[in-house]
Amino acid sequence: MLHLSGIRGLVGVFVTCLLLFCAQTTRAQRAPLLRDLSLRTDTTRYSLSHNTVQVQGEPQLYFYYRQDDETAELLVYPETPGRAGLRLQRSADFTLLDSLTPVDGAQYYRAKLRFKDLGSNKFLSLTFRQPSDSVGFAPRSETVKLLPVTRTTLEFRPADTELFVGEEKVFELSSNNAKNIRVTPEWTRGQDIDYRLEQEKGVLRLHVLPNALGTRQLTLRPQTERPFLTDNNRRVTYALPSIRQEFTVKASRLRFLSVDKKEITLDENSRRKGVELILDNGRTFDLKRTYRIEDQEEAGGALIAELFTRQYLTNDRVLCWLRVYNTHRQTESYLYIKENDLAKYITNFNISPKTTINAVSVRHRGGDWTTNTTVNPGETVDVRLEGESLTRGRFHFEDVQVIPSDSSIRSDAAVVYRVKVPITIDKKRITIFNTGQPTGQSLAVREFQRPHPLDFVGVTFGEAPRPVTRLNGPVLYDRTIRDVVFSFNASAIDTEQQLYGKQYLTFDIRTQNAKGELIEMRTVDNVVICPDGNSVRAAFYQDKQCQVGNISLNSLLNSRKTYDLDDWSTIIITVRHTQSQYSEPGFSQKLELVLQRRMKFDIDVSFPGGLLTKYPGQSSYTSFGGISLAMLGQLSFYHPEKINRLRPYKVGAGFVALNAFNLTNSSNKEASRDLGLVIIGSISPTRRDAKLTFPLYLGGGYLLSEGKPFILLGPGIGLRL
Numbered sequence: 001m002l003h004l005s006g007i008r009g010l011v012g013v014f015v016t017c018l019l020l021f022c023a024q025t026t027r028a029q030r031a032p033l034l035r036d037l038s039l040r041t042d043t044t045r046y047s048l049s050h051n052t053v054q055v056q057g058e059p060q061l062y063f064y065y066r067q068d069d070e071t072a073e074l075l076v077y078p079e080t081p082g083r084a085g086l087r088l089q090r091s092a093d094f095t096l097l098d099s100l101t102p103v104d105g106a107q108y109y110r111a112k113l114r115f116k117d118l119g120s121n122k123f124l125s126l127t128f129r130q131p132s133d134s135v136g137f138a139p140r141s142e143t144v145k146l147l148p149v150t151r152t153t154l155e156f157r158p159a160d161t162e163l164f165v166g167e168e169k170v171f172e173l174s175s176n177n178a179k180n181i182r183v184t185p186e187w188t189r190g191q192d193i194d195y196r197l198e199q200e201k202g203v204l205r206l207h208v209l210p211n212a213l214g215t216r217q218l219t220l221r222p223q224t225e226r227p228f229l230t231d232n233n234r235r236v237t238y239a240l241p242s243i244r245q246e247f248t249v250k251a252s253r254l255r256f257l258s259v260d261k262k263e264i265t266l267d268e269n270s271r272r273k274g275v276e277l278i279l280d281n282g283r284t285f286d287l288k289r290t291y292r293i294e295d296q297e298e299a300g301g302a303l304i305a306e307l308f309t310r311q312y313l314t315n316d317r318v319l320c321w322l323r324v325y326n327t328h329r330q331t332e333s334y335l336y337i338k339e340n341d342l343a344k345y346i347t348n349f350n351i352s353p354k355t356t357i358n359a360v361s362v363r364h365r366g367g368d369w370t371t372n373t374t375v376n377p378g379e380t381v382d383v384r385l386e387g388e389s390l391t392r393g394r395f396h397f398e399d400v401q402v403i404p405s406d407s408s409i410r411s412d413a414a415v416v417y418r419v420k421v422p423i424t425i426d427k428k429r430i431t432i433f434n435t436g437q438p439t440g441q442s443l444a445v446r447e448f449q450r451p452h453p454l455d456f457v458g459v460t461f462g463e464a465p466r467p468v469t470r471l472n473g474p475v476l477y478d479r480t481i482r483d484v485v486f487s488f489n490a491s492a493i494d495t496e497q498q499l500y501g502k503q504y505l506t507f508d509i510r511t512q513n514a515k516g517e518l519i520e521m522r523t524v525d526n527v528v529i530c531p532d533g534n535s536v537r538a539a540f541y542q543d544k545q546c547q548v549g550n551i552s553l554n555s556l557l558n559s560r561k562t563y564d565l566d567d568w569s570t571i572i573i574t575v576r577h578t579q580s581q582y583s584e585p586g587f588s589q590k591l592e593l594v595l596q597r598r599m600k601f602d603i604d605v606s607f608p609g610g611l612l613t614k615y616p617g618q619s620s621y622t623s624f625g626g627i628s629l630a631m632l633g634q635l636s637f638y639h640p641e642k643i644n645r646l647r648p649y650k651v652g653a654g655f656v657a658l659n660a661f662n663l664t665n666s667s668n669k670e671a672s673r674d675l676g677l678v679i680i681g682s683i684s685p686t687r688r689d690a691k692l693t694f695p696l697y698l699g700g701g702y703l704l705s706e707g708k709p710f711i712l713l714g715p716g717i718g719l720r721l
Helices: 002-030 268-272
Strands: 034-041 044-047 052-055 058-064 071-078 094-103 108-115 125-130 140-149 162-164 169-175 193-200 203-210 214-220 223-230 235-239 243-250 263-266 275-280 290-294 303-313 317-324 335-339 342-347 350-353 356-363 380-388 395-397 401-403 414-420 429-434 437-445 457-460 474-477 485-488 503-512 518-529 570-577 588-595 599-608 612-614 629-638 646-658 674-683 696-703 708-720
Touching: 034 058, 034 140, 044 058, 052 140, 052 235, 071 094, 071 125, 140 223, 162 203, 193 214, 203 214, 203 243, 263 268, 263 317, 268 317, 275 303, 303 335, 356 429, 356 437, 395 414, 599 646, 629 674, 674 708
Parallel strands: 058 140, 162 243, 263 350, 474 588
Antiparallel strands: 034 044, 034 071, 052 058, 071 108, 094 108, 125 140, 169 203, 193 203, 214 243, 223 235, 275 317, 290 303, 290 335, 303 317, 335 342, 356 380, 380 414, 395 429, 401 414, 429 437, 457 485, 503 518, 503 570, 570 588, 599 629, 599 708, 612 708, 629 646, 646 674, 674 696, 696 708
């Protein structure tokens, strides 16, 4: 029982320690990364500690801007000064002009950036990342949400305040930032004066249409696309102050007859058969009679339409057939109903061509408009439809979501939609419909094909695989390279946030000897690496081109394999994206493997001259000798940090013929000629490719004729074979 109690106690202590460790880990991960952040535009500075406002319950750093591509200076104050490694994540919403640089020993950081399209971009933020100071912990990150705001004014000062019932009139509005005014292309309904607001070529136009006589007040409630601050910078709002303007509405000279349809389509059916129309009773209408409709009161106007009266209705209206022959817009003029070239009544409605899409263009985020209608899964793009009578169309895109757009472009000639393509879309084409009918236009769906950084390519040459991006500069390897194997981490290509698609790679291979002479050169094109099953688009990537397994360098080399290369040979491999497969520049990484050796063994022939020798029992060295002959097997030592560079010293053993070139007739003893076995060290210059050298020798050995040991010292002439 005591033993079991002790075990329970130890288990309790272990669980307590584990919980404390988890709590410390969680607290460390949730600790704030930044103490403060400062953003300066022009001459004004905004800081996170003083210039924040709550937007949907989240604090956001606001700043005023004047231009869509505003340039700003960024000062970042970390929570823990002095720690290096703080980075600003790149984003499509801005361009980093000067990278985040530590100042005063990382007490704070400075960067310079230029924003992109501030007037349209939403959800603007800055994300900072810093590696953890503890092994095994994920990097810390913090996101600062930004709220760009601008001051916008809108004024309405009409030169003429006189209107006529049923007559549309257009006024221009003045604004310091017309692009930031939200347009309302649809007419208001049920007011004394209906209106709509549109923007064309940067000019704001207010269309008004009076419905009642007398002095009437128009109340305009404009909204902005970008917010501004009120209540001493404490509240975010989009509503500009209401604009009120009184007008005097008069009756027209001719009686105005209203119709039940304000939009008529000009097509073959409406021209031949006609459109059923209900018109106010003009009192003088004759049934079963055709009336001419023109766009001017005087005789001789262009024929716009013909009106055929069919029968009277109980609500004091007339049922008619309307056959149209020309287009007309209410803003151009009234329509005059004539009998025998004499205007009897006026009316007004739009006659527009059939809604037709003539062209489709696409703008990807951060790009320009292009006629290439290819989109990618998970992408949000702007789609511009160009044609005729587009404001009357009810367009929708098959299986994609239309996002409310900031764009103010909406006219008969062009409309813009912002659409988000689902990341799981399984169609190759997105059809564009109008009122449920195909328009004949569509968007092509193509998988992302963008170059990914080459960190998904690993290389093995005797050790564990390493990403090629970490091998910069020559790699000195002092063992035999049995093979160079390239592997591919297909799960590192696509992530939930970004898709890259298939990676098309080219391998340029070159081997050369120690002198830089080419041994073999090969190029392997279009190696296709497909993201694996971890990608949401994996099912759409797989085909027969995808690389399966690793790539062995020895399987590509013909003349000499890696294990058969000589000392200090070099293997140069360049891994790069196949540029013809991408619309943007790809990545390239060069791998240079050098077969390093610590030492080498050579047979050297040298001619020592002026050697000083000393024998046992002698108190001094002998006089300078003549030229000797030495043949030595020597060990040379390479510099460990340089390529194929020898150190200046050598150690060897062999034979030395003392005074071998003393050719006098004296005996060997008199001429001091003798043959000795020696162990000798030398110091010589390290010039490359030098066949003739002048070394200094120091060593000792045993004379075969004299039968005694000796020590020698002196210079010589070396010949390298």
